[in-house]
Amino acid sequence: MFLSVFDLFKVGIGPSSSHTVGPMIAAKAFLVNLENAGKLQDIVAIEISVYGSLALTGHGHATDRALLLGLAGHDPATIDPDTIDACIETIRNRNELKLLGRRRIAFDEKQHVNFQMDKLLPHHSNGMEFLAFDSKGELIAREVFYSVGGGFVVSEKELGSNYPAPPQLPVPYPFENAEELLATCRQHDLRIADLMLANEVALDKKKKVLARLDHIHGIMEACIDRGCAQTGILPGGLKVQRRAKKLYGDLQAGMEKQLRDPAIIMDWINLWALAVNEENAAGGRVVTAPTNGAAGILPSVLRYFDRFYNQKGQDGIRTFLLTAAAIGSLYKKNASISGAEVGCQGEVGVACSMAAGGLAAAMGGTNEQVENAAEIGMEHNLGLTCDPVGGLVQVPCIERNAMGAIKAVDAARLALRGDGRHMVSLDRVIETMRQTGRDMQEKYKETSKGGLAVNMVEC
Structure with a gap:
């Protein structure tokens, strides 16, 4: 499929x-x-x-x-x-x-x-x-x-047994798991992004595919910019104050200090992720990546790449998105991207894995390094519960996106320092995530009946 x-x-x-x-x-x-x-x-x-x-x-x-x-x-x-x-x-x-x-x-x-x-x-x-x-x-x-x-x-x-299966789309390079994806890339001497683009072009004109990718990127960028400009209280009753605009102002005002702070880039990545998820919490326009609850991770990591490393313009951005989508499809086909089914490991965890792989690819990593980055991104989100306070996608969801974005960057950097060889394969970590989600108590799967949702003291 x-x-x-x-x-x-x-x-x-x-x-x-x-x-x-x-x-x-x-x-x-x-x-x-x-x-x-x-x-x-x-x-x-x-x-x-x-x-x-x-x-x-x-x-x-x-x-x-x-x-x-x-x-x-x-x-x-x-x-x-x-x-x-x-x-x-x-x-x-x-x-x-x-x-x-x-x-x-x-x-x-x-x-x-x-x-x-x-x-x-x-x-x-x-x-x-x-x-x-x-x-x-x-x-x-x-x-x-x-x-x-x-x-x-x-x-x-x-979902019924008598319903005919949907027709398989006629793509030149089908794959069902990471092992097949890597093997097909080796056989045809392709990057993961090239394979995904070839499959997309088999279904639609290349010009249209690239335009749609650029449109997705544009929506992500606009969401960050709008989130950085808005103030006020998020809806829903928790009285969560928007923080992105103030953080943006603080970072702009402290440019000289930033030259002496080697970790300042983490603040910018945090800002961009917070901006997107504050917009999401307010009902704004976002891109599912792969879900709304995790929508801030890919845009923030992609902007980090584009601002500090991208030397190929739109081609670099498209490589990021195509690679990230290939990784996301592996989770969708072999596990889940639903917080109500497997907890937040299926949302923030998958987004972190996708962003890590996309960043590694955009920064010139081999397919094996990309797979390693994606595996690291999920391995350290296994067991992450979905416990939204008040049933709102605000606490802990907004900050969790910022943390997921930082993890994705770190995962990519770790993978790029290696040669692609590692102990746990991406396929194994996806299966582990599926099993962990199956074993997780239902109250930790987007019900607001467990975790922070019941332990946060109301003021």
Whole structure:
């Protein structure tokens, strides 16, 4: 199964790819399916139930808002974040929904959106059930979706044994694990980034692929810059103060001092990661990399590379992104990138691994050094729990991105000092992460029932 760069890097809105982006996509997909079946005009009522982690942390992750936006026909990649509050307020004040922006129905959110805190659907903690009814109260359609991390959504039908497997995309260099990836690169004398680009170009024109990569980079850069310019309190009730703008000002004001501080670059990397994740927490536009909760790591490490090492312009940036996506696809295919499934090792841990590999490649590392960097990045995030305080992607998530970015840089530098030979392979560390996530207690998987979420003293 080939996963595109653009499967891993999606433009969306905060605060969560699994709890915000996924539900918005699912809600819209439910109605589009009914429209395609000629049944949209028959709908007079809709009921939604969300389960597991979606229910337990859904209000803090804006799942309720995302569902309304999806039913109204909005898409996370294109919606203007500045219009969201007004859209939600209109729906709630009028108790009315305009399905896909066309058909009006009565809609009382308290009655029609149910958070099933103590129930789970069978396939994943992030389950959603959609029901549509006609004027006689008869059920028109029922559909179940799962938001499985990184904005990926699958339906219950797609998970069924009788559902046909999706067609394999015709790429020249398929791979299922790191061993196959490295072997294919050796056989054809390719860098990992070259292999990924060749696969992408087999599916679309090269000019378009490169333009999309540059667009992803542009969104990442814009998110950092916006985060560095904003002030105020993040929404949600924890009263978390934005810090990025003050840190940015302090760093700009202390240029002379920076010349005497060899570790100052860590402050800049921290700043860029904090800026992105403050934007994410505020519901701004971010790139899933591979998730929203971990969205600050790749952009900050990529800016570090671009500002201090990049001598190849856009080619260097594209090498970083293509390589990072190849690594991310290995985790998606062989383990998970969902905090609700494997804890934060599947989000911040995977992002750290992706950024480490991408940086090693962009700095001229061999494929073996890239694989080593990616392995180091995950090995030292194994067992990382997902325990958001108040169900919000703020504490410890924002600082955790800064720490993940620093770890990624260190992992790449360690790998580049070696020759690529190391004890633990990337495939083995991915399998270890999967097993660790399976064994982790459920309360540490994005439920806000364990860890910091229950031990932080409220002021």
